[in-house]
Amino acid sequence: MGFSISAAFSIITVASLLSLGYISDSADFAISLVEEGFNTNFEEKYDAYNAEIKIVGISVTSNASSYDLEVKIENKGSVTLETAAFNVLIDGSLQSVDYYDRTYLTPDQNLTLRIYNLPGNGTKRLKAVTEYGNSDYATYEVT
DSSP: OHHHHHHHHHHHHHHHHHHHHHHHHHHHHHHHHHHHHHHHHHHHHHHHHTOOEEEEEEEEEEOSSEEEEEEEEEEOSSSOEEGGGOEEEETTEEEOOOEESOSEEOTTOEEEEEEEEEEOOEEEEEEEEOTTSOEEEEEEEEO
């Protein structure tokens, strides 16, 4: 009877130590995932806070029944922006950009983008939006 208590105690102790090892490994993995998420969130907020654009020029070329638009945008912020992630809205409608003159827009550089075959005439309102949601507005006239 004395030996069975010692054996049971030893087995339970070894099993407890093994299970604590597995639990600590799982907790360490979960903590590292949470830490990675916090770091990613911080980087995205930092980039969004430090991104700023300014529309510095709009050129309109009228065709028979449509017009082409060329927009120059300056990066006034301190982060590099991916130009393919830009969105352009004209009078609230999302437009697909046909041409970018560069892939990345670094600080204090200009981007030229073009949109072809837009319908309509009169005064239009343009909004350019970055990948972080920062934007700038401008108006232009189509004759």
